[in-house]
Amino acid sequence: MATNTEKALERFRELNKTIKSYHEALSVLYWDLRTGAPRKGVASRSEAIGVLSSEAFRLTTSDEMGDLLARLGEQETLGSLDEINRRLVSESKKEYDKSKKIPPKLNEEYVILTSKAESYWEEAKENDDYASFQPYLEKIIDLTNQFIDLRGVNGTRYDTLLDDYEPGLTTAELDEVFGGLRSKLVPLASAIAASSHQPETAFLRQNYSQAAQKDFSLYILKQMGYDFEAGRLDESVHPFATGLSPGDVRITTRYLEDDVTSALFGTIHEGGHALYEQNIRQELVGTTLCDGTSMGIHESQSRFWENVIGRSRPFWERYFGELQKRFPGQLDVPVEQFYRGINVVQPSLIRIEADELTYNLHIIIRYEIEKAIFNNGVKASELPEIWNEKYKEYLGIVPPNNREGVLQDVHWSGGAFGYFPSYSLGNMYAAQFTETLERELPNLWELVGKGDLLPIKTWLSDKIYQYGKLETPSEIVQRVTGKPLDPAHLVQYLETKYKDIYRL
Amino acid sequence: MATNTEKALERFRELNKTIKSYHEALSVLYWDLRTGAPRKGVASRSEAIGVLSSEAFRLTTSDEMGDLLARLGEQETLGSLDEINRRLVSESKKEYDKSKKIPPKLNEEYVILTSKAESYWEEAKENDDYASFQPYLEKIIDLTNQFIDLRGVNGTRYDTLLDDYEPGLTTAELDEVFGGLRSKLVPLASAIAASSHQPETAFLRQNYSQAAQKDFSLYILKQMGYDFEAGRLDESVHPFATGLSPGDVRITTRYLEDDVTSALFGTIHEGGHALYEQNIRQELVGTTLCDGTSMGIHESQSRFWENVIGRSRPFWERYFGELQKRFPGQLDVPVEQFYRGINVVQPSLIRIEADELTYNLHIIIRYEIEKAIFNNGVKASELPEIWNEKYKEYLGIVPPNNREGVLQDVHWSGGAFGYFPSYSLGNMYAAQFTETLERELPNLWELVGKGDLLPIKTWLSDKIYQYGKLETPSEIVQRVTGKPLDPAHLVQYLETKYKDIYRL
Known part of the structure; x- marks a missing residue:
C-alpha cells in the first residue's frame, strides 16, 4: 500500500515537473516576443506557443493525472503526505478540475489568439488604431465568455474570472472593498487638490539621458538585493517581470x-x-x-518596493545624491522638494504613471468596465467611449486618444480579465504587511535612510517569498500580520503620508 | 483508398508541423541561453530543453509516425504524392529510422548534458580552465560512441557522425578531398610566405569604437538584403545564426x-x-x-558572402568610404592597402579569424582529431596536447593557452562531432557556385562595385535558398553548376586571388 502511494507520488511529481518545464519554455517564448522578436516571426511563434500550451494542458488534464490525483487525493493518503506534496496534490487537483472543463481545441485556439493579439495590440497602440485591435478583443471576450459558461458561474459571471487571480475573491466583496476605499480616498484627493502646498514638479521633466537612467536603475536593483546572476533587465513597451525559475527572473522597463x-x-x-x-x-x-501565490500578493511586493520604500522620504535622503550625480546640473533641488515632487497627487491618464492615491481610481475604472463586459454584455466596440466617460467621471480628464486611453494596457490583449483588481489588493496587502514590518523591524526607516535594504528583503523572504504557492493569500496575510485583509491599513498609510506632504 | 491516403497525409503533416514547432521553441531556448541568459537559470533551463527535446523525439519516433510513414512510404503511394510531400515523407522516414535506434532515455540524457555543457564550456573558455570542462567532454564522447554503436557502423565509426551533417559523406572521400586540397594549398602558402609583397596590417589593429562597428555591421547586413523585420543582430561569445522560422532568422556577432x-x-x-x-x-x-539542406551547403552561403563577396576588391571599392566615415582618422589608407590587409595570409591560432587559405588547415586539424577520437579511441584528456602538436605541425605555431587552443570552438560542447568538415566543404561549394554565378550574371563584379548586391541574393534565392531541404546537397550542386562537387574550383579561386595579391 505504502509502495503504491510512493509510486503514484513519484510519477505525479515527474508529471508535475514536466508541466513546470513547459511553463518555463512558454515563459521564454513570451519574454522573447515582448523584448524584440522580429515582427514577421510572430505567426509561426504563435503556432509554437499553441503547441506547447496544448501539451502542457494535455498533461494537466490527462487521464493519468486524473487517476494519480484521485488516488493521492484520498483523505487518508493526503494526510500521510508531507506539507509540500500535500499542497502540490491539492493545487494540482484544483487546476485539473478547472481545466478539465475546457475542451483542448478551444484552449489551443485561445492561446494562439492571445499570443497573436498581444503583438497586434502593440501595433495598434503605437498607431493609436483601436479599430485594428477591436476584432481581436471581440474574439477574446467571446472565448472568455465560453470559458465562463464551461467552468460554471457561482455568483456573477465575472466572479469566475476573479478566482483565477485571487482565489475565492468575489464581485460582492470587491464592490464593498472598493466602495469603502473610494469613500475615503475621494475626500482625501479633494483636500489635496485644495491644498495651498502643491509640490513643484517641472524640474522632473527635462531631457534625461537614457544611459544614465539605466545605470541608476541597475544600481537601485542591486541595492534592493536583486540577483543579477539570476536575472536581467531589458526594455519592452509594457514593463513586466517573468520568473522562468528562481535562477532566472527577468524584468523589463521602458525609458522616457x-x-x-x-x-x-x-x-x-x-x-x-x-x-x-x-x-x-x-x-x-x-x-x-x-x-x-496570487496576483494580489505579487502586486503587494511590487507596490511595496515601488511606493512604500521607493517613494519614502528616508529612501531619497539616502539615494538622492546618487541620482544627482548621474544627472549633473539637472537636479539641483533640495531632497525635500524632490520627495514632494515624486509624490505629487493629481489626476492623470496613464495608470502605470499614476500616483499612489489616484492609482486606485484607475483600477476601479477597469474593474467596472470588466464587470460591464461580462455581467452586462457590453461590447468591445463600446469600450473607448465608456473608458473616456469613466475617466471624465472619476478623474475629471478625458484621454485625447485611445493610445493614452483604452489601448494603454497589455492585459486584455492577453485575455487577463480579472487581473486589474489585484493591483489595488496589492496596495492593501502592502500597507498591512508594512505595519507588521515596522513592528518587527523597529529601525526599518533608519535602515532605509542608511541604504541598508537587505534586512527588508530578508524579512520578506522569510515571511512571504520562500513560501511560493505553499500557502494561500489569506493564510499568508493571517500568519504574517495576525489578522485577515483589512483595507483600513491602506487608507491610514495614505492619509498619514499625504497629510504630511500637503500639510492638511 | 485515396481518402485513406489523404487522411494519413493530413495526420502526418499535422505531426510534422508539431515537431517543427518543438524545434522552433528549442531554438529560442538555445538562442536565449547563448545571448545572455542568467547563469543560475542554466540547470532549470537544461531540464526544460530536455523535456521539449524528448517530446519532439517521441513524436518523431512514435508508433503512429511509424505507421503513417510505412503507409505513405509505399512505392505506389509515394509516387502519387506531390514533390513536397514526397520529399517530406522520405526525409521523415530517414529521420525515423535513425532516431528509432536511440533509446529515448539516452537521448534525453544527451540533450540535457550538451545543453549544460555549452554553458560550462563558455565558463571554461573564459577562465582558460580545460580541466573543468574535460569531464563533460568525456561524457559527451562516451554518449556519442554509444549512439554510433546503436546506429551501426558503415565504413569507419566516424562516418556515422559525418552523415548527420553531410548526408552520404565518408571518411574515405574526405581523406582524398582534404589530401588533394592540402597538396595544393601548402605550396601556395609557402610561396605566399616567401613573397616580398607582404600586406601591411598594423593599421587594422587600433582601438575601434564598438558602437561604430555595430553601425557598420548593420549597414552591410542591409546592403546584403538581410530583412530586419525577420531577424535581429545580438552579441554572443561564439557568433551563430539560428533560423526559428523564415520570419525570424537571428544572428549574433562578437565585437573586438x-x-x-x-x-x-x-x-x-x-x-x-x-x-x-x-x-x-x-x-x-x-x-x-x-x-x-546540409551544413556544407549552409557554410557555402556564409563563406560565399564572407569571403568571395566580402573580401573582394570590388566590394571594398564601393564600401571602404563608408567604413572610413565611421572611423574618422583611423583608416586613412588607400583602398588597395585595406584590401590587401584584410586578405593577409598567415598562420594563426583562431579558426574563425583565419584567412581563407589557412582556414582549411584549421579544419583539417579538427577533422583529424575527431577521427582519432572515434576511430582510434583518443581520450578527452589527451586533446590539449594533440591539438597543440597539430598546430605546431600544420601551422608552425603553438597556442599559449587552451582558450586560444582546444577550448576555442563551441561545437564539441554541443556534441557536434562531424560538423567541422562542413566548413571546408562550404568553401568548395562556394567556389563552384561562384563560377556559375559569374557565367549567369556576367556583370557580377560591376554590380558589387556599385553596391548593388540584391541581384546576387535574388540569384541565390532562386537557385538555392528557396529549396530548403527539398533537394540533397549533391542534387543542388548538380542542378546549379551542371556537375558534381569538384575541389579544383576552390584551388583555382584561391590561386587566382592570392597570386594577384602577393604578386606571385
Whole structure:
C-alpha cells in the first residue's frame, strides 16, 4: 500500500515537473516576443506557443493525472503526505478540475489568439488604431465568455474570472472593498487638490539621458538585493517581470527621455515582483508551487518596493545624491522638494504613471468596465467611449486618444480579465504587511535612510517569498500580520503620508 | 483508398508541423541561453530543453509516425504524392529510422548534458580552465560512441557522425578531398610566405569604437538584403545564426575593440547563413523541410558572402568610404592597402579569424582529431596536447593557452562531432557556385562595385535558398553548376586571388 502511494507520488511529481518545464519554455517564448522578436516571426511563434500550451494542458488534464490525483487525493493518503506534496496534490487537483472543463481545441485556439493579439495590440497602440485591435478583443471576450459558461458561474459571471487571480475573491466583496476605499480616498484627493502646498514638479521633466537612467536603475536593483546572476533587465513597451525559475527572473522597463523617474519606479516595481520569485525556497523549485501565490500578493511586493520604500522620504535622503550625480546640473533641488515632487497627487491618464492615491481610481475604472463586459454584455466596440466617460467621471480628464486611453494596457490583449483588481489588493496587502514590518523591524526607516535594504528583503523572504504557492493569500496575510485583509491599513498609510506632504 | 491516403497525409503533416514547432521553441531556448541568459537559470533551463527535446523525439519516433510513414512510404503511394510531400515523407522516414535506434532515455540524457555543457564550456573558455570542462567532454564522447554503436557502423565509426551533417559523406572521400586540397594549398602558402609583397596590417589593429562597428555591421547586413523585420543582430561569445522560422532568422556577432574587421566578417558570415533561411519558399514553412539542406551547403552561403563577396576588391571599392566615415582618422589608407590587409595570409591560432587559405588547415586539424577520437579511441584528456602538436605541425605555431587552443570552438560542447568538415566543404561549394554565378550574371563584379548586391541574393534565392531541404546537397550542386562537387574550383579561386595579391 505504502509502495503504491510512493509510486503514484513519484510519477505525479515527474508529471508535475514536466508541466513546470513547459511553463518555463512558454515563459521564454513570451519574454522573447515582448523584448524584440522580429515582427514577421510572430505567426509561426504563435503556432509554437499553441503547441506547447496544448501539451502542457494535455498533461494537466490527462487521464493519468486524473487517476494519480484521485488516488493521492484520498483523505487518508493526503494526510500521510508531507506539507509540500500535500499542497502540490491539492493545487494540482484544483487546476485539473478547472481545466478539465475546457475542451483542448478551444484552449489551443485561445492561446494562439492571445499570443497573436498581444503583438497586434502593440501595433495598434503605437498607431493609436483601436479599430485594428477591436476584432481581436471581440474574439477574446467571446472565448472568455465560453470559458465562463464551461467552468460554471457561482455568483456573477465575472466572479469566475476573479478566482483565477485571487482565489475565492468575489464581485460582492470587491464592490464593498472598493466602495469603502473610494469613500475615503475621494475626500482625501479633494483636500489635496485644495491644498495651498502643491509640490513643484517641472524640474522632473527635462531631457534625461537614457544611459544614465539605466545605470541608476541597475544600481537601485542591486541595492534592493536583486540577483543579477539570476536575472536581467531589458526594455519592452509594457514593463513586466517573468520568473522562468528562481535562477532566472527577468524584468523589463521602458525609458522616457523626458521623465527621470518613470523607468526608475517601473524598474523598482518589477524588481519587487522579481525578488519574490528569486527567493522561493529551494524545495519548491521545479514544481508548480514555485510561483507567487496570487496576483494580489505579487502586486503587494511590487507596490511595496515601488511606493512604500521607493517613494519614502528616508529612501531619497539616502539615494538622492546618487541620482544627482548621474544627472549633473539637472537636479539641483533640495531632497525635500524632490520627495514632494515624486509624490505629487493629481489626476492623470496613464495608470502605470499614476500616483499612489489616484492609482486606485484607475483600477476601479477597469474593474467596472470588466464587470460591464461580462455581467452586462457590453461590447468591445463600446469600450473607448465608456473608458473616456469613466475617466471624465472619476478623474475629471478625458484621454485625447485611445493610445493614452483604452489601448494603454497589455492585459486584455492577453485575455487577463480579472487581473486589474489585484493591483489595488496589492496596495492593501502592502500597507498591512508594512505595519507588521515596522513592528518587527523597529529601525526599518533608519535602515532605509542608511541604504541598508537587505534586512527588508530578508524579512520578506522569510515571511512571504520562500513560501511560493505553499500557502494561500489569506493564510499568508493571517500568519504574517495576525489578522485577515483589512483595507483600513491602506487608507491610514495614505492619509498619514499625504497629510504630511500637503500639510492638511 | 485515396481518402485513406489523404487522411494519413493530413495526420502526418499535422505531426510534422508539431515537431517543427518543438524545434522552433528549442531554438529560442538555445538562442536565449547563448545571448545572455542568467547563469543560475542554466540547470532549470537544461531540464526544460530536455523535456521539449524528448517530446519532439517521441513524436518523431512514435508508433503512429511509424505507421503513417510505412503507409505513405509505399512505392505506389509515394509516387502519387506531390514533390513536397514526397520529399517530406522520405526525409521523415530517414529521420525515423535513425532516431528509432536511440533509446529515448539516452537521448534525453544527451540533450540535457550538451545543453549544460555549452554553458560550462563558455565558463571554461573564459577562465582558460580545460580541466573543468574535460569531464563533460568525456561524457559527451562516451554518449556519442554509444549512439554510433546503436546506429551501426558503415565504413569507419566516424562516418556515422559525418552523415548527420553531410548526408552520404565518408571518411574515405574526405581523406582524398582534404589530401588533394592540402597538396595544393601548402605550396601556395609557402610561396605566399616567401613573397616580398607582404600586406601591411598594423593599421587594422587600433582601438575601434564598438558602437561604430555595430553601425557598420548593420549597414552591410542591409546592403546584403538581410530583412530586419525577420531577424535581429545580438552579441554572443561564439557568433551563430539560428533560423526559428523564415520570419525570424537571428544572428549574433562578437565585437573586438582592437580589430575593425573581426565582428564585421563574423556578421557577414552569419548573415549569409541567415539569407539562406529567410528565403526558403513559403510552401515549406512549418515543415521540417524548412531548413538548410546540409551544413556544407549552409557554410557555402556564409563563406560565399564572407569571403568571395566580402573580401573582394570590388566590394571594398564601393564600401571602404563608408567604413572610413565611421572611423574618422583611423583608416586613412588607400583602398588597395585595406584590401590587401584584410586578405593577409598567415598562420594563426583562431579558426574563425583565419584567412581563407589557412582556414582549411584549421579544419583539417579538427577533422583529424575527431577521427582519432572515434576511430582510434583518443581520450578527452589527451586533446590539449594533440591539438597543440597539430598546430605546431600544420601551422608552425603553438597556442599559449587552451582558450586560444582546444577550448576555442563551441561545437564539441554541443556534441557536434562531424560538423567541422562542413566548413571546408562550404568553401568548395562556394567556389563552384561562384563560377556559375559569374557565367549567369556576367556583370557580377560591376554590380558589387556599385553596391548593388540584391541581384546576387535574388540569384541565390532562386537557385538555392528557396529549396530548403527539398533537394540533397549533391542534387543542388548538380542542378546549379551542371556537375558534381569538384575541389579544383576552390584551388583555382584561391590561386587566382592570392597570386594577384602577393604578386606571385
